[in-house]
Amino acid sequence: MNGRRASQDAQHGLNNTAASLLGFLHERPMTGWDLVAAAQQLMGDFWSITRSQVYRELSAMAASGLVEELERGKRDRRPYAITDAGRQAFAAWSAVVPAEEAVRFPLLLMLTLGRHVAREHLVAAVEHHRALHEERLAEYEDHVQGTGDPYAVATLNFGIHYERAVLAWFDDLPDEITTGGTPRE
Amino acid sequence: MNGRRASQDAQHGLNNTAASLLGFLHERPMTGWDLVAAAQQLMGDFWSITRSQVYRELSAMAASGLVEELERGKRDRRPYAITDAGRQAFAAWSAVVPAEEAVRFPLLLMLTLGRHVAREHLVAAVEHHRALHEERLAEYEDHVQGTGDPYAVATLNFGIHYERAVLAWFDDLPDEITTGGTPRE
DNA sequence: CGCGGACAGTCCACAGTGGAATGTTGCTGC
DNA sequence: GCAGCAACATTCCACTGTGGACTGTCCGCG
Numbered sequence: 001m002n003g004r005r006a007s008q009d010a011q012h013g014l015n016n017t018a019a020s021l022l023g024f025l026h027e028r029p030m031t032g033w034d035l036v037a038a039a040q041q042l043m044g045d046f047w048s049i050t051r052s053q054v055y056r057e058l059s060a061m062a063a064s065g066l067v068e069e070l071e072r073g074k075r076d077r078r079p080y081a082i083t084d085a086g087r088q089a090f091a092a093w094s095a096v097v098p099a100e101e102a103v104r105f106p107l108l109l110m111l112t113l114g115r116h117v118a119r120e121h122l123v124a125a126v127e128h129h130r131a132l133h134e135e136r137l138a139e140y141e142d143h144v145q146g147t148g149d150p151y152a153v154a155t156l157n158f159g160i161h162y163e164r165a166v167l168a169w170f171d172d173l174p175d176e177i178t179t180g181g182t183p184r185e
Numbered sequence: 186m187n188g189r190r191a192s193q194d195a196q197h198g199l200n201n202t203a204a205s206l207l208g209f210l211h212e213r214p215m216t217g218w219d220l221v222a223a224a225q226q227l228m229g230d231f232w233s234i235t236r237s238q239v240y241r242e243l244s245a246m247a248a249s250g251l252v253e254e255l256e257r258g259k260r261d262r263r264p265y266a267i268t269d270a271g272r273q274a275f276a277a278w279s280a281v282v283p284a285e286e287a288v289r290f291p292l293l294l295m296l297t298l299g300r301h302v303a304r305e306h307l308v309a310a311v312e313h314h315r316a317l318h319e320e321r322l323a324e325y326e327d328h329v330q331g332t333g334d335p336y337a338v339a340t341l342n343f344g345i346h347y348e349r350a351v352l353a354w355f356d357d358l359p360d361e362i363t364t365g366g367t368p369r370e
Numbered sequence: 371c372g373c374g375g376a377c378a379g380t381c382c383a384c385a386g387t388g389g390a391a392t393g394t395t396g397c398t399g400c
Numbered sequence: 401g402c403a404g405c406a407a408c409a410t411t412c413c414a415c416t417g418t419g420g421a422c423t424g425t426c427c428g429c430g
Contacts, residue, residue, distance in 0.1 A: 017386080046289070162351075166343075
């Protein structure tokens with residue numbers, strides 16, 4: 001009713017964060033803490049939800065009846081269960097084709113502005129990121145072993161394809177960028 | 186001075202949007218409008234800056250002396266030039282390794298929650314996105330012809346590797362997801 | 371002339387991020 | 401049995417980023 005900071009009363013439907021929470025709550029009641037952990041666990045690097053956002057959405061959804069608060073547990077632990085209205089809202093959300101992905105890659109920004117950045121910094125940044133992506137690829141390849149759920153495997157596979165692409169791109173980068181090839185302009 | 190909505194007075198340095206504006210302003214004075222266009226043109230799908238944000242940052246940076254307003258042009262056109270302080274701030278920004286990229290892919294979210302989504306919606310969403318990525322790949326491959334600047338080429342190449350990876354991932358998706366393979370659970 | 375479309379900026383609500391602050395509980399070593 | 405530390409759990413806040421509505425100006429064209 002009060003309307004502040006709500007996850008949309010009606011009309012446009014849920015935002016993605018709210019929808020993801022409802023999705024997880026289909027399995028069982030969970031607290032904000034659990035939900036953050038679940039999301040991090042399942043979609044890690046290609047989706048993100050933050051504590052602040054989660055608690056915000058949970059109280060908004062409780063206020064508008066999409067979830068209901070169960071009794072408090074140990075350390076102020078506050079589990080929520082999805083309601084029928086919540087299941088409906090989720091179904092409505094799931095019926096519309098999701099938006100395009102957003103990729104924000106600061107390294108690419110730096111590269112685009114590369115003309116105005118000292119070569120050494122460019123090189124350092126590229127090296128750093130290459131190492132990061134090598135690690136992540138290894139991790140994904142590791143995790144995908146021993147994962148049964150086909151939906152989870154699909155996500156992991158996205159990570160693997162993605163990291164390989166990034167690595168291949170690094171290898172394609174011209175020498176002018178990755179080493180002290182031509183000096184400046 | 187007033188401090189509201191500033192792009193950081195000191196200490197943490199610039200945010201990425203402010204930094205990108207300063208980067209572009211190294212070339213020549215530009216208006217907010219021009220800057221949005223330039224960013225869209227050069228980094229399109231892998232970086233984004235919005236009008237609101239740009240004008241916000243420009244006035245903040247004007248207030249803190251990183252840019253200066255030149256005289257108004259035709260339709261309230263308000264060009265800004267970078268100052269020495271601005272060049273310094275940019276140099277400081279460029280010396281630190283950029284953060285990791287953030288990928289937010291709502292389709293992946295839907296897939297992860299796939300157990301609770303009607304098959305038909307999953308299929309429709311996947312089809313839709315596959316088509317999108319095919320288009321984008323074609324665009325990038327087109328654009329990369331006739332692009333001279335190696336930094337711009339690097340960005341375009343990222344796009345090409347990325348889109349190919351996404352497409353390959355789509356091809357790897359199991360039948361249970363892409364067609365009405367096994368019915369539900 | 372007049373009017374439609376590209377140009378240019380403002381404003382606002384919402385969504386998402388990240389860190390500080392606060393308190394609780396369970397465990398481990400003594 | 402208790403001191404202290406790590407993990408659990410929530411709250412709050414400032415900042416960053418997104419998208420749409422709204423206003424106005426100027427250019428070209430019929």
